Amino acid sequence: MRSNTKSIVILGGGTAGWIAANLLATHWKDKGLDITLVESPDIGIIGVGEGSTPPLKTFMEIIGTEESDWMARCDATYKVGITFRDWSTKPGFDEYFHPFLCQPDEFSVPAFFHNSFLRRKGVDLDGHPSQFFMAWQLAKQRLAPIAPPNFPFEMNYGYHFNSGLLGEFLKEWAAKKGVKYRQATVTEVVLDQQGYIDFLETDSEEVIKADFYIDSTGFRSHLLQQTLRVPFDSCEDVLFNDSAVVFPTEPDENPEPQTISTALKYGWSWKIPLTSRFGNGYVYSSKYVDDDDAELEFRQKLGLVDADIEARRLKFKVGRVREHWYKNCVAVGLSQGFIEPLEATALDMVQETVVRFIEAANNGNMTDKYRDDFNNHVSKRFDAVRDYIVCHYRINTRTDTPYWIDNGNNDKISRSLREILAAWTQGKNITDELKRQNLDAYFPSVSWNCLLAGKGIYPTQEQVRPGSELALKYDLKQIASYLEGCALNFKPHQEQLALLQSAC
Template sequence: MANETKKSQKILIVGGGTAGWMAANLFAVHWPDMEICLLESSDIGIIGVGEGSTPHLKFFFDEVGIEESEWMPRCNATYKNGISFVDWSAIPGFNHYFHPFPAQTDDIFTVPAFFSSINARMQGHNANAHPDHYFLETYITAKHCGPIPTENFPFGVAYGYHFDSGLLGQYLAEKAISRGVKRVIGTVTEVILNPRGELASVRLDDDSFLAADFFVDCSGFKSLLLQGALKTRYTSFKENLFNNAAVVMPTPMYGIIPPETKSTALSHGWAWKIPLTTRYGNGYVYSADYITPEQAEMELRQHLGLLESDVTARHLQMKVGRVEKHWEKNCVAVGLAQGFIEPLEATALALSFNTLSAFIKCYEKGGYSNQFEDAFNNEINARFDGVRDYIVCHYKVNQRRDTPYWKDNAANTHVSETLAQIIHFWHRGGDFAKNLYMNNLVGSYQPKSWACLLAGYGVFPPLRSDEHNAPAPSLPDMVQLGDFIRRCGLNFSAHNQLLDHIHRRPA
């Protein structure tokens, strides 16, 4: 594509799910002079799941200038300090761990203390290396507190949200339209290419055409433009990640609203429990190669105490993998259209935001040309692969052996070289964090997150039998650490109280 000024450009976003409307808002804020149009079908629905986020959703709202007091009440949203993992390990004392988001207190005290204990435990010393004893967000979550401290506490903690995905899409649509984005309702029946093989226009079900200079494929798993019309190749992660289906159903919300997502391992996958202000969203992510949808639904009902209930379940299929090029010719794909890694760490919207931010930067830097297409694709592929490796690790090192599913996951040899090295450095002992940095293994997840996972499952060597003769390891003072965390925690208020405040404040 030739260098063009942004004023001459017309962008067409195809798809009005969360990805499409996030794109519309970001483009409207960054490129107010461009003509931006979003096409969505009234016949084809959105996926309608995806109700937990990482801190990236906050970065998105900050970038488009929308306050929590404005959007959270509209989307029944709650705060999220991290994810609790339950029953992923059968090792006594390790049936639960919490994966917290980063906090500024980590670097001062808690992460170095955690790694000292891990180093000692990896040498076989009887050190307390369970992650649940080390982090401020784990502490405030156990106390049912939200992540916003009082003003006199000078350290920030990162946090995410839980929200109703349908309401979030509607809210983002309103905002984008108010910023000048044009919404068109119609279903694409044909995609037309120009003689150079680029996208030229789409034909709609009423036989009209929509043309544009640049296209954004947010059409969900179908990927009508990038994988469909441009035939961009797709790399499946099926061999790395077995789960390919989900069953979803709500349960009522009452009482204390937990500031965390709960992820409980079941017989052939795991169940999420996501608290909104009005209900819990629940789902069982499983492999249909091991159990049928009916068996999965029964197991989820049993897990939720809904065996006698007539609440309707929704069944979904998941395609897990990514395209090889997220940006090709005059098309970039965002959201499910570019790929999907199963939702264990709720990373899909973060990847959409990363994609959009990187695209905006590269497109502008290249003078609205394709100059930085390759750099962009490499960056986004690395992000997807980094998230994939972290998710694969949850299955590869799982400590359950109760079904063939868990045994096959533990025995799976389809792990990337990067993940194999990370696991190697864990078992080798020594300075795990330093080894990850020195060997260029820190990507989408920090050493703290890797260590929470591995230590949280209890992946440790046996304790030394000669401990009393062995050199004394350097261990943190757990009383001092506990006191530090407790006193930091005094600056956080109850999650319900925080929500009352946010949800009642007029927008």
């Protein structure tokens, strides 16, 4: 990057490109930069990616939008977490909820940690996570996470949305911030003598030139991987899935504010509620099942065997580039890598990449002084997310197909994950272990505790002994009534969505 950078071209108009455009135009509005997004009219966007995490709410706030500006337009619903179903065969653990933590949980999480910790040590306590979280009450009762003004706690949530509609909304929003838009398919990328991108050539022989380039071309990674030849490190040895089949189904009138992830024979399926439909997808490994059999299994699950609905089939690769910022180009989105969608973390990664890039460029006075720090930070985040997702598979207890058995026996997991698992089974404090490994900024300790406890990685009921009075210090009935009491403050999800509809 050169200190006299005056122009940026963002190549690609998927969600990643438009998030980047909005963030750059917001944070650098005083720099007088010329920002242009170029998108091919012939190459479509991937068109999946409808679940998010709470940082998307922060993104919307940073770029200055209100929920009433965009949610109804994008068929959006609220999301307070994910239910994982059928991942474990341990009695009592056939499903659990991974919540987005919010302030009311501060009173109930200590009880979860206490029970879970002692249960690991063989004390007969209820360590199933879901019951300790406010978000679970909302999900169960189908309530929206919007608190009335007199509610004394802060809430935290994400969204589900139609990704195509969100892209259109973000495109309009970016235009208001001065981002220029151009339709063209880039066919050639010309480098200068130092190997920096000099200009792009389009299929109509136009030339597009900028000082700096953002590669948001999806899995093609036209600039960073194809042209600049930055290596891609696959993680297919620990994440076996490489395919998905996708169907829409009829929506619920009062949708649950959560994603459902159900383990199937060769992978897992998502069920994402939008106001206009459910998005359903089966993510599987083509090494274990062929595409037709996977589609049939999923149709059977959804009751669509005879339905005249065409499936969309997708292929993807998991892993990340070795450097996200190289020469005068940063890759953002699928062009920089993808860790499969189990925890809906991809857009969070997009946002983090762009925000950290802006920070690094600012700190270096628009030079690449902090490029290595940036690359290390983004790669570390990818690897931390990868390990959390890998853990889902590694600790599954299904034995119905070779897919699940191989996942459960996979010895290629990282040393970091191995140490977290060892800490858990040896009854050590997971919070300390994450701190020791400097991982607590990624998935927090509560998330790791939910994952391991939720899959029932505990001594069995036969191995536990009754708890002393001290061990029984938390009354679970009291916790339930506290969370139920908090939930009384919230409106049905449908009602809150209708308010947004009428405001738009």
